[in-house]
Amino acid sequence: MAQGAAGPPTWDTWCMADRRREAITGALLAWLQPRRWFPARLAGAELTVVERLELPDPEDEARVEVLVLGAVGEEADPPYVQVPLVHREPGTSQGVPIAEVEGLALVDGPSDPAFLRAWLAATPQGPRVAPGLDLGAARLVSGEQSNSSVVVPGSEGGAILKVFRSLWPGRNPDVDVPAALAAAGWPHVPAPLAWLEHGAAPFHLGVLSRFVPGAEDGFELACAHAARSESLAAEAAQLGTVVAEMHATLAHVLPVERRVTAAELTSHLHARLEWAVAQAPELERWRPLVAELHARLADLDHLPHLQRVHGDLHLGQLLRGPERWYVLDFEGEPMVPLTERTLPGLALRDVAGVLRSFDYAAARGGAGEDWTHAARTAFLGAYRDRVPEAASRQAALVLRAFEADKALYEVVYETQNRPAWAEIPLRALQRLLGTPLGGRSGGRV
Numbered sequence: 001m002a003q004g005a006a007g008p009p010t011w012d013t014w015c016m017a018d019r020r021r022e023a024i025t026g027a028l029l030a031w032l033q034p035r036r037w038f039p040a041r042l043a044g045a046e047l048t049v050v051e052r053l054e055l056p057d058p059e060d061e062a063r064v065e066v067l068v069l070g071a072v073g074e075e076a077d078p079p080y081v082q083v084p085l086v087h088r089e090p091g092t093s094q095g096v097p098i099a100e101v102e103g104l105a106l107v108d109g110p111s112d113p114a115f116l117r118a119w120l121a122a123t124p125q126g127p128r129v130a131p132g133l134d135l136g137a138a139r140l141v142s143g144e145q146s147n148s149s150v151v152v153p154g155s156e157g158g159a160i161l162k163v164f165r166s167l168w169p170g171r172n173p174d175v176d177v178p179a180a181l182a183a184a185g186w187p188h189v190p191a192p193l194a195w196l197e198h199g200a201a202p203f204h205l206g207v208l209s210r211f212v213p214g215a216e217d218g219f220e221l222a223c224a225h226a227a228r229s230e231s232l233a234a235e236a237a238q239l240g241t242v243v244a245e246m247h248a249t250l251a252h253v254l255p256v257e258r259r260v261t262a263a264e265l266t267s268h269l270h271a272r273l274e275w276a277v278a279q280a281p282e283l284e285r286w287r288p289l290v291a292e293l294h295a296r297l298a299d300l301d302h303l304p305h306l307q308r309v310h311g312d313l314h315l316g317q318l319l320r321g322p323e324r325w326y327v328l329d330f331e332g333e334p335m336v337p338l339t340e341r342t343l344p345g346l347a348l349r350d351v352a353g354v355l356r357s358f359d360y361a362a363a364r365g366g367a368g369e370d371w372t373h374a375a376r377t378a379f380l381g382a383y384r385d386r387v388p389e390a391a392s393r394q395a396a397l398v399l400r401a402f403e404a405d406k407a408l409y410e411v412v413y414e415t416q417n418r419p420a421w422a423e424i425p426l427r428a429l430q431r432l433l434g435t436p437l438g439g440r441s442g443g444r445v
Contacts, residue, residue, distance in 0.1 A: 027099035027106065028069070028083060037146050037165035038081060040416045045071035050080050053198045053205075055118035062114040063087040066198070066205060068167055078337075079166045082205060084109025084119075096140070110148040110163050111140045119161070119206065125194035129208065132156055146334050151211060158211040159193055164331070168338030169201030174331035177308065178209065180253045181246070188242050188326050212326055218318030219361060222375070226365025233378035235320065236358075240382030242325045243354065247307065247347040247387070254308040256344040262300045265346075265398075269294050269405055276408040280415045283408060289433040290408065293401055300394050306344040313350040314357035333409065347387070348395060352402035354379060356410065356428065363424045404432045 025047050032038045051068035063086070070080045086093065086107040090100055095111035109115035116135045120126035133154040141149040141160075148163040164172060175195045182191035195207040218239075225232045273290050277283045310317070311332030319326040332341030355376055362372045384391040390399075410425035 023101050027101050031098045032081065032083070036417070037148070039079065039166065042071050042081065046073070048072045051199055051203065055115070055122050057114045057118045058121045059114070059117060062112070064109065064115050064118040066109070068203065078168045082163065082165050082167050084115050084163060086112040086114050110150050110161070113138060116150065116152065116161065119196060120194065123194040123196045129159070129193045133159060157213055159208050160211045161206060161208045163206040164204060166334050167203050169199070169203060170338045170342070172204035172331055172338065173311070173342050174329060175204050175207045177250070177254070177330040181249055184249055184253045186246070186249045188246065188324055190326060190328065212319050212321050215319040215321040215326065217316065218320055218325070219315040219357065221320050222315050222358065222361035223365045226362050226367035226371055229367060229371065231371070232375040236375045236379040237382040239318065239325050239354065240379040241386060242327070243313070243350060244383045244386035246327055247309070247350070250309065251305070251307045256306045256308065258306050260303050260306050260346065262298050262303060265303065266294045266297050269401060272405055273408060276412050279412040283411055286408070286429055286433065290404055293404060293433065296397060297401055300397070302394065303398070304346055304348070304389065307347060309345045309347055310350045311341055311345065313353040315354065315361060316357070335413065346398065348390065348399045349402045351380070351383060351390070352399055352406050355403060356406045359428055360424055400432060404429065407432065
C-alpha cells in the first residue's frame with residue numbers, strides 16, 4: 001500500500017510532544033534490553049537520538065529511518081546503538097515488531113523488505129547491485145549475533161547484509177579491510193559489494209557482501225566434531241595455512257613500516273589487564289600472575305613487525321565452504337574503541353584468538369583435552385610452516401601472553417553477556433598461568 005507524503009510522520013514531527021517522545025523511547029528501550037547486541041551499560045539508561053537518517057523507500061510503501069541512540073548524561077559517549085525502523089500501519093508487515101505507539105507500528109528494519117530497498121538505494125554501489133538480488137525472499141539470520149545479518153538470494157549466489165548495531169564514529173575495518181583483501185585477489189574473503197555511511201565522522205552503518213552458498217559456520221563445525229569426538233586436526237591445519245596467507249596479504253596491501261618495542265607491548269598488555277580487572281573484579285586474583293608473564297616480555301629484543309590484523313579472530317568469524325575457509329567480521333573486538341581497532345598489531349594476536357576458540361568448541365561439544373590439543377597442534381604447525389619465525393621461543397612467549405590477554409577479555413565479555421560461559425576462559429587462565437583453581441577440567445556448556 002503506497003503511503004507517500006501522506007504516510008506516517010517523520011521522527012521529528014512525531015516526537016514534538018513530550019508524551020509521544022517518552023512513549024517511543026520507552027518502547028524502544030523495552031525492546032532493546034534483551035537484544036544480544038544491546039550494551040549492558042545502557043540498560044535502564046535514558047536514551048537520546050544522537051543521529052537520524054531518513055532512507056526513502058523506492059517503492060514509496062513505508063517510511064524508513066535509521067536512529068543512532070545513546071544515553072543522556074554521563075554515558076553519552078560511544079559506542080552508540082543503531083536501530084533501523086520501518087514505520088507502517090499496524091498489520092502491514094511480516095517483520096519483527098518493536099511496538100505500536102499512537103496507532104503506528106514500529107518494525108525492526110533488517111526484517112522488513114522496505115528497509116532493504118531503501119538501504120540499497122541510499123548506497124553509491126547499491127543501485128548497480130540491486131537488480132541481481134531478490135529482496136522479497138530475504139531472511140533475517142537467527143541466533144546469537146552482535147550485529148544483524150540478512151541473507152538476500154540472487155542470481156550470482158546472493159549477498160548478505162550486515163547492519164552494524166554497535167557504532168563508533170569513523171571508518172569500520174569490516175568494510176575497508178575485506179575490500180582491500182578482495183581487491184588483491186585473496187580468495188578467502190567474501191567481497192564487499194556496497195556499504196552505507198552517514199555523518200561527518202562518518203559512521204559506517206552496514207556492509208553488503210557476497211554470500212557463500214553451502215558454507216558452515218566454523219564454530220558450529222568444530223562443536224559438531226567435538227560432540228562426536230571426531231578430530232578437527234585436518235580442518236585446523238587448513239585453517240592455519242589460510243590465516244598465515246591472510247597475514248601475508250594484509251602486510252602487502254596495507255603495509256605498516258614499524259616494529260613494536262618490548263616496552264610498548266608490555267605497556268599495552270598491562271593497560272588491558274587493568275581494564276579487565278576493573279570490569280570484572282573476580283580477575284583480581286590473576287593480576288600478579290599475568291603481570292609476571294608481562295614482565296618476561298620486557299627482556300625480548302626482537303619482536304615482529306606491526307601490521308594490520310583481523311583483531312578478533314575466532315572460529316565464529318570463519319566459514320567452511322565446499323572448497324575453502326573464508327574469513328569474516330574484520331571489525332575487531334566490539335568492546336574496544338574503533339580508533340584502537342584500526343591500529344596495527346601483531347599477527348600472533350589472531351593466532352591466539354583461534355587457539356582460544358578451540359577451547360570454546362571443546363566445552364560446547366563436551367570434548368576432552370586430547371581433542372583440543374590435536375586441533376591446536378595442527379593449526380599451529382600449519383601456521384608455522386608458512387611463518388617460520390612464529391616457531392621461535394620468543395614468539396611462543398608472546399603467543400602465551402596474547403592467549404592470556406584474550407582469556408581476560410573473554411571473562412569480561414562472558415560475565416557481562418553470558419555468565420554461564422565464564423568458566424571456559426577461567427579454565428584457560430589456569431592452564432596458561434599454572435595455578436590450580438579447582439572446578440571441572442571438561443564438560444559441556
